[in-house]
Amino acid sequence: MRPLFALISLAALATPAMAQTDALSDETAMQARTLMENALESDVAYDTIRDLTTRIGPRLAGSEAEARARDWAVDHLKSLGFKNVRVEPFDMPFWSRVSEHAEIVSPFPQPLAITALGNSVATPEGGVTGEIVRFETMNDLAAAPMDDSLKGKIVFVDEDMVRTQDGSSYGVAVAKRSGAANEAAKRGAVAAIIKSVGTDTFRRPHTGTMRYIDGGTKVPTAALAWPDAEQLTRALAYGPVTVRLDISVLTKDSVESGNVIAEIPGKTDELVVIGGHLDSWDLGTGAVDDGAGIGIVTGAGKVILDLKKKPERTIRIVYFGAEEVGLLGAFAYAKAHATELDKHVVGAESDFGAGRIYQLRSRFGESQLDKAAAMQRVLEPLGIALADNEGTGGPDMTPLRTAGVPVVSLSQNGWDYFDLHHTSDDTFDKIDPDDIAQNVAAYAAFAWMAANMEGSFRDAPAAD
Numbered sequence: 001m002r003p004l005f006a007l008i009s010l011a012a013l014a015t016p017a018m019a020q021t022d023a024l025s026d027e028t029a030m031q032a033r034t035l036m037e038n039a040l041e042s043d044v045a046y047d048t049i050r051d052l053t054t055r056i057g058p059r060l061a062g063s064e065a066e067a068r069a070r071d072w073a074v075d076h077l078k079s080l081g082f083k084n085v086r087v088e089p090f091d092m093p094f095w096s097r098v099s100e101h102a103e104i105v106s107p108f109p110q111p112l113a114i115t116a117l118g119n120s121v122a123t124p125e126g127g128v129t130g131e132i133v134r135f136e137t138m139n140d141l142a143a144a145p146m147d148d149s150l151k152g153k154i155v156f157v158d159e160d161m162v163r164t165q166d167g168s169s170y171g172v173a174v175a176k177r178s179g180a181a182n183e184a185a186k187r188g189a190v191a192a193i194i195k196s197v198g199t200d201t202f203r204r205p206h207t208g209t210m211r212y213i214d215g216g217t218k219v220p221t222a223a224l225a226w227p228d229a230e231q232l233t234r235a236l237a238y239g240p241v242t243v244r245l246d247i248s249v250l251t252k253d254s255v256e257s258g259n260v261i262a263e264i265p266g267k268t269d270e271l272v273v274i275g276g277h278l279d280s281w282d283l284g285t286g287a288v289d290d291g292a293g294i295g296i297v298t299g300a301g302k303v304i305l306d307l308k309k310k311p312e313r314t315i316r317i318v319y320f321g322a323e324e325v326g327l328l329g330a331f332a333y334a335k336a337h338a339t340e341l342d343k344h345v346v347g348a349e350s351d352f353g354a355g356r357i358y359q360l361r362s363r364f365g366e367s368q369l370d371k372a373a374a375m376q377r378v379l380e381p382l383g384i385a386l387a388d389n390e391g392t393g394g395p396d397m398t399p400l401r402t403a404g405v406p407v408v409s410l411s412q413n414g415w416d417y418f419d420l421h422h423t424s425d426d427t428f429d430k431i432d433p434d435d436i437a438q439n440v441a442a443y444a445a446f447a448w449m450a451a452n453m454e455g456s457f458r459d460a461p462a463a464d
């Protein structure tokens, strides 16, 4: 039972449905409200996250653990009663950290808390040692002269990440994570370290993927925990500082990953897709990123199954593989389903942690915005407002969205998300069952409405 939330919501849920659009019938709106009430009483999502993060734990993309997670997923989805449960495998290159260590060598010898960034090359045997050159921002590094001033040095980008509710600062932060090693190598540096992409001040670094530019020199790269970045900056105030970085990694050219798919069959072959990603980084147990998303869409699907009414459209749940290393599962999905992309009516992925949803952003045809408004009116008792028509649908919706599939972003409050994101502290104890239940309610109602609304979410093609 969730008394506080129930107090806020049930009175509002009890008001008669006011669909106010031809596309959303009163009957569908009422059913969506029933799903919301049932979702608030369901433990399936919370139990799903607990089971996944306890029995599998970390699920690095392409690893044996990610494969065990797929087996777990198939059993789990079948046991809940979903249909057409299957794995769609794909191949990918593999990267894993083996060991990582950094220390100030001089003038003040002491260890530094670091973690290698995903895809980083190893350091040479015995590590790499160099004098630190600090840049306040990534833009400062990118603007540094192309001379020999960084030759043999270790670049340190000391940029803080701004805390936001909607995660809008992540793009800038990723530019630092992905770009620091490339810009450093262009100028002859032997390694690059960054202040972690994160908003906490704890002594545990944040990993995340980086990408080397084609044809460029590859230098090792790692993230410092926030206090260690501060310490390094303090040390630099006394004069030159030399750091040793020692990273070893394991790579394989090709391993298997896969997407896990389950369905609630509808009366037609049109599809509504909801998903999350099954892989996680290796440092924590991937509870918030993205065990939460897996739990939310599974819990939503389960309350729809329990309604025992066949939706008009098929509702497809996708657990994407290998999201963290470049949306590999999402691209594999779009390729495998290239011939039925026009059957994908609308999609949404939950991949922004475990906080409450506070707004609905659509990306529909401009002529279909009444559908977004109708959905939001049903979701409003959950505290969800209507925002703009610039939704992304979540990372794994990117290939579908760029192919023209309409998407919805059910935006979660991400104020604290980057405190934990990609750290050893992303563990199940951070999951709040009431917040998860609110997400499940929103996804269940959204998926049901999307599956039963009449008409397309796209603009009609222009007449010749």
Ligand code: ZN
Pocket (backbone or CB within 6 Å): 277, 289, 290, 323, 351, 352
């Ligand atoms: Zn994620």
Ligand code: ZN
Pocket (backbone or CB within 6 Å): 289, 324, 422
């Ligand atoms: Zn992530």
